[in-house]
Amino acid sequence: MRVAMVTGSYPPMPCGIGDYTAKLVEALAAIGVEVDVYSKNVDWSLFKAKQLVARIAASSPDIVHIQYPATGYGHKLGPQALSLLLKPCVVTLHEISQVHLLRKLALYPFAYGAEQLIFTSEFERRYSIKYAPWIARRSCSIPIGSFISVPAALCEKDLPDIVSFGLIRPDKGIEQVIALAALIKAKGLSLKVRIIGAIDPKQPAYIEKLRAESEALPITWQIGLTEPEVASILARSRVAYMPFPDGASERRSSLLAVLLNGVATVSTRGSFTTNELADTLAFADSPEQALQTISQILGQPARLDALARRAREYVQRRDWNQIASQHVKIYKNILL
Incomplete structure (x- = not known):
């Protein structure tokens, strides 16, 4: 399986969503998923969306997965266009309830374009369904894991x-x-x-x-x-x-x-x-x-x-291996 992972931020750029994406990419790769990350040297403006669509389509991914929002996107609407133009598409929405009204309005294209919406908590999913009830059947919640690991060697609490x-x-x-x-x-x-x-x-x-x-x-x-x-x-x-x-x-x-x-x-x-x-x-x-x-x-x-x-x-209970496996299950269900 080949996944095109689209994210506005990715390490070393400081951004929690970028860190999340890097961990997910690593975990997916560990279970045999081939992932191409689209983040660096990308113009996220709406007017450049067709160029990025062509670039991603050229790699023939089975699934396009967009992480949104992220620091690198700024206020540009390219990611929304990608969700409408690239199929099949999965979108993970990380922040809904706490964002500005204009940001919330900018999320509606994802609600129409994506085959599956993933939320990082059930609270955020339920909150979103109140304003877009049609997403209930094609949305789910997958919690995030820790971006910091546990040392390989046992440590004394000293x-x-x-x-x-x-x-x-x-x-x-x-x-x-x-x-x-x-x-x-x-x-x-x-x-x-x-x-x-x-x-x-x-x-x-x-x-x-x-x-x-x-x-x-x-x-x-x-x-x-x-x-x-x-x-x-x-x-x-x-x-x-x-x-x-x-x-x-x-x-x-x-x-x-x-x-x-x-x-x-x-x-x-x-x-x-x-x-x-x-x-x-x-x-x-x-x-x-x-x-x-x-x-x-x-x-x-x-x-x-x-x-x-x-x-x-x-x-x-929020191990990255489990998180990756849940994503693969979603990908496979879409591809059936």
């Missing part, structure tokens, strides 16, 4: 720091993590915070502002690490603080990476937090509550171990 991991940009919860470090200092505690992440290329000055403001706080910054380096740190960590403005959800790849590596995690509850995910986490509404909860967890080894075990089990 890092005492409270770890936080993710893309460093405003309104992602990093401000609450820094507030936690400020509380630790104010109370004279021996705890420390370790922030691991990548810089948002659209806001490179933001992290410098944060580092300057938090210079006197018990924070270690580790920015721009490789995937194995991140995995090693997470695997050695005991507890994490991962607050999100809209709450923990199964679409948070950074959270999945922390959980996969068996880190007992304190986060925030929101409307996207499923019951299954809630059973995996401890919750705190503020940095003050987070510090109290983390202190309690560190003082209760049985609770710490239970959270770590449930964390691993939760993400292992």
